[in-house]
Amino acid sequence: MSTVTKPLGSRGSMARPQLAKNRSGRIGANDKTSYTSTIILLLGALYCLLPLAWVLMASTKSGGDLFTSNTFVPSRHLFDNIVELTQYRGGLYWRWMLNTALYAGVGAFLSAAVSAFAGFALAKYSFKGKQATFMVLLAGVLVPGVILAIPQYFLLAQVGLTNTYWAVLLPQIISPYGIYLARIYAGASVPNEIIEAGRTDGASDLRIFLRLAVPMMAPGLVTVFLFQFVGIWNNFMLPYIMLGDDRLYPITVGLNGLLNQGSTVPALYSLVITGALLSIIPLVVLFLVLQRFWKVDLGAGAVKS
Amino acid sequence: MTTTVDVDQTAPGRDPAAKPSAPAPRAARRHRLNFTPYAMLAPATILFLIFMAAPIVYTLILSLQKTEVQGLGLGSGARKTVFAGFSNYAAAFSDSDFLASAGRVGLYGLILVPAMLVLALVFALLLDSKRTRLAGFSRVVIFLPYAVPAVISSLLWGFLYLPSVSPFVDLTTALNLPSPDVLSQGSVIFAIANIALWGGVGFNMVVMYTALKAIPTDLYEAARLDGASEIRVALAIKIPIILPSLIMTAIFSLIATLQVFAEPTTLKPLTNSISSTYTPLMKVYRDAFIRNDVNSASATSIIIAVTIFALSFAFLRVVQRRAFQEENS
Numbered sequence: 182m183s184t185v186t187k188p189l190g191s192r193g194s195m196a197r198p199q200l201a202k203n204r205s206g207r208i209g210a211n212d213k214t215s216y217t218s219t220i221i222l223l224l225g226a227l228y229c230l231l232p233l234a235w236v237l238m239a240s241t242k243s244g245g246d247l248f249t250s251n252t253f254v255p256s257r258h259l260f261d262n263i264v265e266l267t268q269y270r271g272g273l274y275w276r277w278m279l280n281t282a283l284y285a286g287v288g289a290f291l292s293a294a295v296s297a298f299a300g301f302a303l304a305k306y307s308f309k310g311k312q313a314t315f316m317v318l319l320a321g322v323l324v325p326g327v328i329l330a331i332p333q334y335f336l337l338a339q340v341g342l343t344n345t346y347w348a349v350l351l352p353q354i355i356s357p358y359g360i361y362l363a364r365i366y367a368g369a370s371v372p373n374e375i376i377e378a379g380r381t382d383g384a385s386d387l388r389i390f391l392r393l394a395v396p397m398m399a400p401g402l403v404t405v406f407l408f409q410f411v412g413i414w415n416n417f418m419l420p421y422i423m424l425g426d427d428r429l430y431p432i433t434v435g436l437n438g439l440l441n442q443g444s445t446v447p448a449l450y451s452l453v454i455t456g457a458l459l460s461i462i463p464l465v466v467l468f469l470v471l472q473r474f475w476k477v478d479l480g481a482g483a484v485k486s
Numbered sequence: 487m488t489t490t491v492d493v494d495q496t497a498p499g500r501d502p503a504a505k506p507s508a509p510a511p512r513a514a515r516r517h518r519l520n521f522t523p524y525a526m527l528a529p530a531t532i533l534f535l536i537f538m539a540a541p542i543v544y545t546l547i548l549s550l551q552k553t554e555v556q557g558l559g560l561g562s563g564a565r566k567t568v569f570a571g572f573s574n575y576a577a578a579f580s581d582s583d584f585l586a587s588a589g590r591v592g593l594y595g596l597i598l599v600p601a602m603l604v605l606a607l608v609f610a611l612l613l614d615s616k617r618t619r620l621a622g623f624s625r626v627v628i629f630l631p632y633a634v635p636a637v638i639s640s641l642l643w644g645f646l647y648l649p650s651v652s653p654f655v656d657l658t659t660a661l662n663l664p665s666p667d668v669l670s671q672g673s674v675i676f677a678i679a680n681i682a683l684w685g686g687v688g689f690n691m692v693v694m695y696t697a698l699k700a701i702p703t704d705l706y707e708a709a710r711l712d713g714a715s716e717i718r719v720a721l722a723i724k725i726p727i728i729l730p731s732l733i734m735t736a737i738f739s740l741i742a743t744l745q746v747f748a749e750p751t752t753l754k755p756l757t758n759s760i761s762s763t764y765t766p767l768m769k770v771y772r773d774a775f776i777r778n779d780v781n782s783a784s785a786t787s788i789i790i791a792v793t794i795f796a797l798s799f800a801f802l803r804v805v806q807r808r809a810f811q812e813e814n815s
Binding site: 213214215218219221222223225226228229230231232233235236239247248295296298299301302303306308311314317318321323324325328329331332333335336351352354355357360386387390411414415417418421422432433434436437440441443444450453454457460461464465467468469472 | 522523524526527529530531533534536537538540541542544545548605608609612613615617618619620621623624626627628629630631632633634635636637638639641642643644645646650651653684687688716741744745747748751752755756767770771774775780783784787790791794795798
């Protein structure tokens with residue numbers, strides 16, 4: 182639907198020497214390269230890459246080099262650092278990584294599933310209480326999850342679920358924003374005629390939902406999944422509050438604890454840095470692979486496709 | 487258009503067969519279908535009640551209570567929970583730690599939100615300009631920090647700030663310049679804002695860019711042919727059209743700002759400039775888990791939540807109007 186052609190770098194005219202700033206770019210000069218805007222964006226990109234480049238370099242250094250050598254000159258200790266990190270308390274670091282993958286993967290999948298059901302119901306049925314449900318949901322979008330963490334802790338403590346996997350997993354399945362998005366995807370991508378046709382063929386509503394609606398909503402549901410995945414992966418306060426046993430920690434809480442110890446044992450800093458690098462890699466790969474799903478038009482509340 | 491699928495035009499419980507036009511078997515199916523949306527909403531509703539509604543109600547109750555210690559405070563009956571009215575709220579508003587943390591977060595928001603939105607908007611407009619080269623590369627790279635959890639980005643920037651490790655200190659030393667300590671009392675707030683900016687600017691940029699791409703080209707192609715500069719087209723046409731997106735990103739940024747917790751908590755071991763009550767949420771954490779004063783922690787939580795709600799009210803109205811517009815079209 183979008184008619185704007187995207188200025189990808191394909192028409193690159195990079196090799197040309199810098200011309201005067203393109204101030205004459207008025208009539209007929211619409212597509213002439215603007216060096217100013219290209220350079221501003223590249224500076225933005227440089228700013229965003231800087232800490233990532235630094236952690237890549239720093240993770241190649243031994244604990245001593247870290248404080249003495251020039252920051253952006255790589256060393257050859259990456260492998261040693263990884264081995265050392267792996268040996269730290271019997272592979273605790275990799276356990277944190279697995280925990281994170283479990284919390285984020287399972288949590289986001291369940292969240293997308295719950296959101297798909299609820300969003301479909303809100304978009305395609307009319308029933309008593311629909312308007313009220315939707316209003317409550319919208320209000321729920323505004324409730325900061327971080328503020329819920331403490332009462333959630335005390336409620337879960339009463340049923341003995343704190344300091345378990347459930348304590349981190351369960352509270353993050355419900356996502357009002359995910360439901361809101363799923364409702365919009367269902368409204369925009371599932372034609373009523375298809376549902377009607379399915380009914381005429383005698384399919385049950387559940388079957389219509391699973392076989393017809395879910396595939397049509399799939400790109401949107403991937404976006405819901407990604408939002409929740411990143412949200413859970415990023416979440417620090419909830420596991421920080423809920424968990425006492427460091428074998429249940431996700432990577433964020435684990436590295437935070439390691440950094441805390443590092444203030445007294447600076448040798449741990451190189452572990453923290455290597456750990457930070459390794460923990461970023463999966464998410465960065467996930468982002469690059471699934472890039473095209475990140476196009477949510479928050480303002481219009483709909484995904485243009 | 488919607489009438490074919492909107493199965494329940496009548497209130498539930500009323501006999502659908504009473505509709506004279508509906509054939510009998512279809513009516514029977516309709517009656518069964520009335521429960522389908524409720525079944526589909528059941529998992530979400532149950533989770534919502536347990537993990538959102540109940541905690542909110544529980545926090546409200548706790549915030550109106552206090553624990554009274556009787557006698558020497560020994561034995562099981564020595565601590566009693568009593569109704570406290572609004573005394574916890576009154577205490578919060580006269581607590582200098584809380585007021586200081588609220589002031590800090592206010593300043594932090596004033597620094598961060600405008601910087602983030604302006605930068606994201608500039609990037610999005612540049613991406614949308616046909617004259618920008620390497621836009622695809624820049625877009626991906628600027629969005630990349632969104633993939634990095636706040637704790638990890640705080641950790642990376644924390645090391646970049648740390649004088650013994652920082653490349654900037656190496657640089658200023660090499661140039662014989664005084665090296666500023668970004669983690670000092672006065673500037674640590676900028677150091678934290680920079681971390682949040684780094685993590686958030688790309689996301690906001692993508693949101694705005696998506697909105698920009700949805701604008702039909704002919705809306706501004708004519709203006710450009712008439713000789714309007716790109717900047718004029720952006721100010722007069724593009725920005726007004728994507729205003730709802732800008733409002734949304736502003737509100738989301740505000741919500742995130744007021745809950746800042748992970749960044750200062752992660753930087754805390756690296757500097758003495760960050761106290762355990764540096765932000766309101768850090769104070770809530772300290773009250774609840776270090777001082778075991780759940781009641782005042784709850785009151786502070788409610789104050790933060792109400793503030794966020796008040797500030798987000800405009801957003802709710804925008805979304806609501808848009809959502810129902812889309813439904814009715």
